[in-house]
Amino acid sequence: MESKKFLVCSEEENMRLDVFLSKCFQDKSRSYIQNVIEYKLVEVNGKAKKSNYKIKSGDNIEITIPDPVNLNIQSEDIPLDILYEDKDVIVVNKPQGMIVHPAPGVYEGTLVNALLNHCRDLSGINGVTRPGIVHRIDKDTSGILVVAKNDNSHNKLAKQLKDHSMTREYIALVEGVVKLDEGTVDEPIARHPKDKIKMAVCVNGKRAITHYKVIKRFKNNTLIKCILETGRTHQIRVHMAYIGHPLVGDPVYGYKKQRFKLGGQLLHAEKLGFIHPATGKYIEFETEIPDYFKKVIKVLDN
Numbered sequence: 678m679e680s681k682k683f684l685v686c687s688e689e690e691n692m693r694l695d696v697f698l699s700k701c702f703q704d705k706s707r708s709y710i711q712n713v714i715e716y717k718l719v720e721v722n723g724k725a726k727k728s729n730y731k732i733k734s735g736d737n738i739e740i741t742i743p744d745p746v747n748l749n750i751q752s753e754d755i756p757l758d759i760l761y762e763d764k765d766v767i768v769v770n771k772p773q774g775m776i777v778h779p780a781p782g783v784y785e786g787t788l789v790n791a792l793l794n795h796c797r798d799l800s801g802i803n804g805v806t807r808p809g810i811v812h813r814i815d816k817d818t819s820g821i822l823v824v825a826k827n828d829n830s831h832n833k834l835a836k837q838l839k840d841h842s843m844t845r846e847y848i849a850l851v852e853g854v855v856k857l858d859e860g861t862v863d864e865p866i867a868r869h870p871k872d873k874i875k876m877a878v879c880v881n882g883k884r885a886i887t888h889y890k891v892i893k894r895f896k897n898n899t900l901i902k903c904i905l906e907t908g909r910t911h912q913i914r915v916h917m918a919y920i921g922h923p924l925v926g927d928p929v930y931g932y933k934k935q936r937f938k939l940g941g942q943l944l945h946a947e948k949l950g951f952i953h954p955a956t957g958k959y960i961e962f963e964t965e966i967p968d969y970f971k972k973v974i975k976v977l978d979n
Contacts, residue, residue: 682876684809685736695728695874704848707873711739712782728874729928750779751807756917760962765830765955766823767792767809769971770964773940778807799824800831811835812908819967820847821949833954838908838958844950846965847903848892850943850973851922852932855899859890862916866909876911876928878919885909888915895977899926902947903937915944942977943970972975 678722681701689697694716696968699707710728718741732738758770767956771777771788792809794798799809800816809824811834811859825831837843867882869875886906893900899922903913911930918930927937950961966974 679742681740681742682741683738684703685732685734685738686954687733687734690734693728694719694726694730694732694738697732698738709781711741711874712780716783717938718742718948727928736944739972750789750793752797753785753790754784754794757791757795759795760821760964761850763962765826765953766834767796767826768821768823768949768962771814771819771822771946773817773967776816777813777822778810788822796826800825800826800828808844812838814946815911815914815942815944816845817926818944818946819970820944820946822946823949823951825954828944830954834951837951841906842952844948844961845905845908845946846948847905848945848947848970849901849903849913850902850925850970851899851901851917852925853899853922854894854898855889855891855901857891859888862887862889862920864916866912866915866917876909876915877914878915883907883909885912885916887913889917897971899977900974917977937973937976939973943973945970 683701695711698710699705702710712726713719719725720739721730721736730855759767759768761768769788776783776787779787788837789808789810809826811823811825811831814820814822822914823834863886864878865880865882866876866885867879869877870928888904888906890902891899892902914924914927914930923931924930924942924944925933926937927942931942945966947966948961948963950959951958
């Protein structure tokens with residue numbers, strides 16, 4: 678591993694940590710730098726910081742660049758919460774904090790690493806780093822994913838995603854009291870024009886449709902169900918922030934001051950339904966929100 682140190686000057690004051698390091702390493706992508714930061718390989722004055730940390734004049738920054746690795750992704754003995762499995766598909770309940778597949782700078786600890794330890798027969802359509810991965814959910818979002826064990830299954834599941842026939846329902850806790858009992862956000866989403874790690878509602882974006890229903894209202898928050906008609910990156914997070922109700926705990930689109938100390942947004946992929954690629958029959962799976970989510974609801978109830 679290669680280690681480098683930088684001293685922040687006054688001209689660089691208030692720059693984001695990931696932006697600063699991206700300028701220092703112009704041969705590395707910003708997402709790569711963010712992954713290195715995520716794995717606590719960057720320290721500011723001897724302490725690990727997040728990507729959005731605003732650097733200060735005089736800060737001492739040390740970054741450790743991981744050695745290049747062979748993209749023959751290794752299996753890892755990581756426990757999996759498997760809801761269903763047969764010779765064609767695996768349905769798993771992903772925990773918050775787990776990345777779905779390897780990416781530059783992140784080659785361990787992902788769902789793919791765990792899947793490869795469980796079984797080697799995964800579809801190869803998405804290449805060596807994404808075997809079997811038909812769709813994704815964010816690292817800090819928990820919930821249900823379906824994984825394809827062969828190319829035929831992958832193609833049929835991907836088609837259902839494309840034609841929006843797959844059932845995908847999420848539970849989310851948002852800031853503020855949502856007035857309408859139900860509604861639809863139909864706004865296009867694209868990469869944020871000024872911040873590459875964010876998505877945003879943009880007129881030139883791809884169409885994105887999120888239906889929502891109120892489950893329960895609290896004094897300053899609302900528990901809602903979100904039903905995806907499309908599946909854009911960060912769709913629910915972007916849409917709810919757009920209508921003035923960002924997700925509780927969301928480090929990117931949420932409030933700067935959070936009431937609860939959380940590992941990320943309170944968003945859970947509760948239900949997934951699809952036509953089985955081999956049998957042609959519709960199957961559906963559902964899971965409860967995780968314990969940390971329940972604890973926040975209990976606090977709000979009290």
